[in-house]
Amino acid sequence: MSKSNFTRRGVLKTGAIAGAGLTLPTYLRADGHTGFTNAPGDSEVVLGFNVPQTGPYADEGADELRAYELAVEHLNGGGDGGMLNTFSSKVLDGTGILGREVKYVTGDTQTKSDAARASARSMIEKDGAIMITGGSSSGVAVAVQALCQEAGVIFMAGLTHSNDTTGKDRKANGFRHFFNSYMTGAALAPVLAAQYGTDRKAYHLTADYNWGYTTEEAIKASTEAMGWETVNSVKTPLTQTDFSSYIAPVLNSGADVLVLNHYGGNMINSLTSAVQFGLREAQANGQNFEIVVPLYSRLMARGAGENVKGIFGSTNWHWSLQDEGSQAFVRSFGTKYGFPPSQAAHTTYVQTMLYADAVTRAGSFAPCAVAEALEDFEFDGMGNGKTLYRGDDHQCFKDVLVVKGKENPESEFDLLEVVEVTPVDQVMYDPAHPQMGGADASLGECNNGA
């Protein structure tokens, strides 16, 4: 009598195991073949654009997304090629990345760390994204960068200005093109000292989150080194809209400068309150009262309207720059969308190009190979002059723009004027600088994925 080896339980077990194997996330299957997360097939490669599509930074997010779409078009050989024509590295030829057509998926960070991580995770695990890029908030950037490090994909940060992104929270798989709080302080302080003198007393209002802290620290350190005194600094909730209670005490505090470490809607509302309370016409300590906004964006300046006129700040890039790269990008973007790009759009476009270039130079999509190609890479023609992607902390070093609100704008886009291009040497710092996490800060090991 023959005995069958098939049992009902055995069939169920085998079926369950086989089913689980077939439904494994894409990246785990790919790992088995290539040794890194989400290795692309022969025909296409998927990039993940993780930007705020809802929430307070949705306008910046929308502009970032436009720039990403433009970058993909250019990488795939569409449009006029934009900065591909001006980029000092000439390995990109409009045939995608390593011959694969570039596809993309998008996620909504909602300007919340948990939502941003969830959408990044989904793009990596479900959509097979090999690189994640985006963000308009440093809290989000730091959170997503850590996730990408764990997952074994490259993170090309978008608009994130906090020191921590490439400071104490730096990661081997994370790269930032945008400038940071330290650089803002180093570039802005000498201009402020020249404009307003060295005998000044500053009052800081600071957004109560990661970026606010590092910006306040950087501006305090750089202005105090110039002789300014900080009389008070007050944290304001990120959700605050009416800043009257915070602004009212400023005039009688002994300060003669108000530093608004605010961005986006916070900055628009705090500056509006400051103007309403007459700070711009006020006198203190025998001098004109002044307001400083360390980090500017054109989208923000548009929201603040007339109030920004004559107020100093800094920015990563501005569409009015006359170099070849900037002009090429403005032409491509402006022709496609009908208005000039923001600094958020610029940095995300450049990051996408830099990633594609690094993959091509490395000849591989493996994150560690790409990271190696980006480290200490020097380039030009991308709108900020000669730029170095420093290997020690994965931070780009380039000239910094000091700007002020334009007194007589000629169009709705003509809101900021560049008053100084601070040379890169002036904003360079030691990778172990105390503001950057000190000697303990480390990139850790590059991760190719499981």
Next chain:
Amino acid sequence: MDQIIVQILNGLDKGSAYALIALGLTLIFGTLGVVNFAHGALFMMGAFCAVITSKILSSSHKVVDDTRTDFLGNPLEVDVFYVQDWFGEAAGAAIMDWAVPLAILISIPVMILIGFIMERGLIKHFYKRPHADQILVTFGLAIVMGEVIKYYFGANPIQTPAPDALSGRVDFGVWFGYGPNAIVYPMWRLVYFFFSATIIAAVFAFLQFTTFGMVVRAGMADRETVGLLGIDIDKRFTFMFGLAAAVAGIAGVMYAPIVSPAYTMGMDWLVLSFVVVVVGGMGSLPGAVLAGFVLGIIESFASMPSIVNLLPGINQIVIYVVAIAILLLRPRGLMGRKGVMED
């Protein structure tokens, strides 16, 4: 002392916005028994009435200026405002400058209409449903309204300035014996306070001194008996919903120059307004107004740098702490009536 005066003024200002929103919420709850979580969105819609009016009055056509170029190097298209074409440069500029006060005139019928559509189209179907259902549907409606505004106006706040003539400062210090510029306060914020006080007084007078108001008050006290007397109380309550929407709307219009309107504005005010209603006492109109001013002033004092530096974060929780304390001492709120929301 100077800071105390400024923070009292700030508190009155903020409190008047709380009071106006809470007044509308209480009117709706008292008449229709509906917990309207979309009321903050009505405040936001009001603020955007100011934005829309401003945009309409600033409508323009393009004229090519061959002497200048745009960012792409093409001849610059310059905006020429229709109101300046029609009324001359000075009069046109004045009309655009007074967009916010003009928006009040537009917002009243618009907000009554929005309120009417909300009530007849959606909320009336939930009168007999539990409060949880009402909260869910009105909260969903608030989200939809916010997203619609974001779709058309973007996520960043839109600056909507007060008329130049009312944008200055009042030197309060001189009135209290201080030197010049010791206590200055924005004129528009004072305008807002007096405007709110007038609206609140008008609503109370309407309810107190008109036959319509008397019927509404009677209906709030005992809807069934008023119905038995042959009065169609539902129609009057629908009108009250429209009135509450208009009050929230004009509160929003006037607030637009103080805090630039953004689509998140409704949610920002919603929770605090409910706290104001609960602290004032559910269904109590004077309670809502009193609690609005009290909590506004307390919040302002808690935001003073000296207090924030001493107790970090106190400014964000003080309203809730005070609400807990008041509700522990007076479970029905400051002026709550027995039997309301207690079944």
